[in-house]
Amino acid sequence: MAVSYNALAQSLQARSNCFVPKDLCIKQRRSRSSSVVVFAASNDNNIALQAKVDKLLDGIKWDDKGLAVAIAQNVDTGAVLMQGFANREALSTTITSRKATFFSRSRSALWTKGETSNNFINVLDVYLDCDRDSIIYLGTPDGPTCHTGAETCYYTSVFDQLNNDEAAGNKLASTTLYSLESIISKRKEESSAPQEGKPSWTRRLLTDDALLCSKIREEADELCRTLEDTEDASRTASEMADVLYHSMVLLSKRDVKVEDVLEVLRKRFSQSGIEEKQNRTK
Secondary structure (H helix, E strand, O other): OOHHHHHHHHHHHHHHOOOOOOOHHHHEEEOOOOOEEOOOHHHHHHHHHHHHHHHHHHHHOOOOOOOEEEEEEOOOOOEEEEEEEOHHHHHHHHHHEEOEEEEOOOOOEEOOOOOOOOOEEEEEEEOOOOOOOOOEEEEEEEEOOOOOOOOOOOOOHHHHOOOOOOOOOOOOOOHHHHHHHHHHHHHHHOOOOOOOOOOHHHHHOOOOOOHHHHHHHHHHHHHHHHHOOOOOOOEEEEEHHHHHHHHHHHHOOOOOOOHHHHHHHEEEEEOOOHHHHOOOOO
């Protein structure tokens, strides 16, 4: 009898915390009118998979309280979203449900991020560090991770505070690419205000579509010339930086985030270029 994967996963999770990977325990049977998921794993396979999970959990260096640090990281932006603790059951539940699950030391109970806010962290993979005493949940958040409404729980710069910076506590811990996106976003907000003095280059680009498009074409051509003319690698890096910057200004004008672009790229990893083009919306 055909059963849905969601129902099957919930049933398996209720009986045990065994992780049953989709590609090993189910197969998809397609017909002209529908697509159904059929349970294809035998009891022996379930036992074997349970043994693999148990072995993995046994190999983790849990502390004297049976815990390990668990960090949630955004797979697209690289942002560290939050840090908590996991025990064997929390990690097993995360693997099974694909939702970041932790162990609350104050309540001595499991909790899944998003169970009250619906801002789940959808786990795509789980990584262990070289000492096997720290865990990373790599995934995509459904919304703000921090209870304050911030994108991540890390928004207080120690160096800003030491320097008595007025902006201390008001910026996220961002990678270089996302720091640039934030700066461009601020310039975009400022572009609607009256201009005092000479406008910045970013503001000029944001207010002149023709200039922006001509610069993107120009920088892309210069990037290609570094290959055609076998220029130094540092020149290629410099020209690529120009292409990225100008392209990100265009993204900002179109209200498209870098994260949206990276998500598209990530989804293409399992597709050939030919398949991807055929699946594009025309």
